[in-house]
Amino acid sequence: MSQDQEKPAERRAIQVLPGEIDNDYIWNPGPVIGRFLTRLRDDREILAVRCPRTSRVFLPPQAWSPAAPVAMDRYLTLQGQPTLSAGTVVDRAPWNLPEGLKPPYMLAAIRFPGADTDLIHLVVASRAELMALQPGAALQIRWKEPRSGTIRDIDFFTPATTGGAA
Amino acid sequence: MGDAKQVARAAVTGVGQTITRLKRRDVNFPEMMHEACVLALKDAELQPEDIDLVVFGSGPEYFEGVNEPDLWATDHTFGIGKQHCRIQTGGTVGASTGIAGYYMAASGLYDNVLVVSGDKLSESSVQKGLSLVYAPTMGRDFAAGAPSAVANQARIYQNQFPSVNERHFAKIGAWMRKNALNNPNAQLKLPQISEEVMLGMAWLSTPLRLLDSCPTSDAACAMVIQSARKARESERPKAWIQAVATISEGYNYVDRDWSNPIAQREAARRCYSQLGITKPLEELDVLEIYDAFTSQHLIWYEGLGLVERGHGADLVDQGAIRMDGKLPVNPSGGVLSNNSIGASAMIRQAEVALQLMGRAGDRQVQGAEIGLAHGWGGAIQFHTVMILSGEQDFELSRRKRAERRTVGAER
Numbered sequence: 410m411s412q413d414q415e416k417p418a419e420r421r422a423i424q425v426l427p428g429e430i431d432n433d434y435i436w437n438p439g440p441v442i443g444r445f446l447t448r449l450r451d452d453r454e455i456l457a458v459r460c461p462r463t464s465r466v467f468l469p470p471q472a473w474s475p476a477a478p479v480a481m482d483r484y485l486t487l488q489g490q491p492t493l494s495a496g497t498v499v500d501r502a503p504w505n506l507p508e509g510l511k512p513p514y515m516l517a518a519i520r521f522p523g524a525d526t527d528l529i530h531l532v533v534a535s536r537a538e539l540m541a542l543q544p545g546a547a548l549q550i551r552w553k554e555p556r557s558g559t560i561r562d563i564d565f566f567t568p569a570t571t572g573g574a575a
Numbered sequence: 576m577g578d579a580k581q582v583a584r585a586a587v588t589g590v591g592q593t594i595t596r597l598k599r600r601d602v603n604f605p606e607m608m609h610e611a612c613v614l615a616l617k618d619a620e621l622q623p624e625d626i627d628l629v630v631f632g633s634g635p636e637y638f639e640g641v642n643e644p645d646l647w648a649t650d651h652t653f654g655i656g657k658q659h660c661r662i663q664t665g666g667t668v669g670a671s672t673g674i675a676g677y678y679m680a681a682s683g684l685y686d687n688v689l690v691v692s693g694d695k696l697s698e699s700s701v702q703k704g705l706s707l708v709y710a711p712t713m714g715r716d717f718a719a720g721a722p723s724a725v726a727n728q729a730r731i732y733q734n735q736f737p738s739v740n741e742r743h744f745a746k747i748g749a750w751m752r753k754n755a756l757n758n759p760n761a762q763l764k765l766p767q768i769s770e771e772v773m774l775g776m777a778w779l780s781t782p783l784r785l786l787d788s789c790p791t792s793d794a795a796c797a798m799v800i801q802s803a804r805k806a807r808e809s810e811r812p813k814a815w816i817q818a819v820a821t822i823s824e825g826y827n828y829v830d831r832d833w834s835n836p837i838a839q840r841e842a843a844r845r846c847y848s849q850l851g852i853t854k855p856l857e858e859l860d861v862l863e864i865y866d867a868f869t870s871q872h873l874i875w876y877e878g879l880g881l882v883e884r885g886h887g888a889d890l891v892d893q894g895a896i897r898m899d900g901k902l903p904v905n906p907s908g909g910v911l912s913n914n915s916i917g918a919s920a921m922i923r924q925a926e927v928a929l930q931l932m933g934r935a936g937d938r939q940v941q942g943a944e945i946g947l948a949h950g951w952g953g954a955i956q957f958h959t960v961m962i963l964s965g966e967q968d969f970e971l972s973r974r975k976r977a978e979r980r981t982v983g984a985e986r
Contacts, residue, residue: 424600425600428640430640434711436711436712438712438713439712442712442713446712467830469713475825475830494731494734495727495730495731495734496727496730497723497726497727497729497730497780497781497782497783498778498780498781499719499722499723499726499780500777500778500779500780500781501722501778501779501780502719502720502723506719507716507717507719508716516717516719516723516724516726516727516780517727518727518731526830529714529717530717531717540781544734559716560712560713560714560716561716
């Protein structure tokens, strides 16, 4: 049972043992995400996949169809201006500030023309610009240099109105 | 619904909730689980040797930093010499553990089942643990804990229903924290809470402010679930488990409308259909939902079929969810007032059970006869529903409600 008023002698008692767990992993992204990430890194291309059963276009691509036990192997490259579907301006990120960023930034669902799903990624701009962004707002990609084969090879998106090379 | 009479096959006959604090420095993790087990056994007037089976739940391993935490706790949960098994389904784990215990007792293979679930969130970085649920190949790079994911869910909802605003969230937050003042087990007690206080808080992740979020807690909850045969041997008050469902959505969150929880809809539909419930807002007396964030109230009301999609805020505007409203929601103060994750979804079931037993103290909904407990977890992915009643024969509980209403109307 809890004792909120501890006896003096108990104040010396050991109550925490600090520690950490360190473990190394290598994760296989699978052939589909592997291909998607390779295209980002080498060609700055956005690779999606079309479901052969429903014709829905998935971005990021995935190996299986949620609708049927069929492989999704009809790849296509998406072009054109992405837009904001929804986003939250993150003011407090207690862990894992995305590399090189500090709040406020936007965690966003982003739609590319031709896709039927949203890509989750970051939008970076001033707080005022982020707060003013509405669904449907045009965005542009800021690529990372050099690229290493992760989803952050797209460093982040910016509102299209603020300029910056795509 | 078939012609067969709906007669419950198992009942909750004992409930134990530990003391809850931001940090339980007085006990280690197995000792805290033990505390809940002792309280539940005592409440059910059973001895440890009466228990046939222990179902153990806790959140992701990252929370305790112990791989297979159930092994560490076996001695402390009366599991020695018995079947002792673990459930892990993220935030729903407490509810899944209760439901697994129900399956065991309802099967007729076990008479006395002890279920226990909890976490000590003070012993690790919770938001790191929550961020690590995302796949390492996609998504984890942006994960900043639960708030930003749920804030995006709220934004997606608001984009579709623009009349939902911060004031709705603030009202919900203030009402739930007021309810918590009546619950000795709630952790976050804010006597000065009001809509204005809620709206004066700093942003967490738009459209959510700091107090739109739950606290983190150290807590455990346990229940004794008995087969109908065993439960009937005692005259003590009990809560009969009438229907359960645990449903998953796909992990691929980019392919779903986060604001339209199809798993929750399906879980509710299955339970209502089994019991012949067609108007849950009229046919339930009390609701305990997994409300880690204020905005989720509106979405969960719709998922549970209380109102049509897009009308969750109507229940707030009408005050229907308040203690004196049409369907009190979270008299306990909910997850917004107490969130250890591991215990939270089982506490929803335990709180409904206490309400139906008439043992909910200052937070009692008078005459509560039929109640629903909801759990939510995973990457906005898992939902559970459990419907309980005061009588084993569901029709009898329904009749009692009808009679009560008639008496009320005559007054």
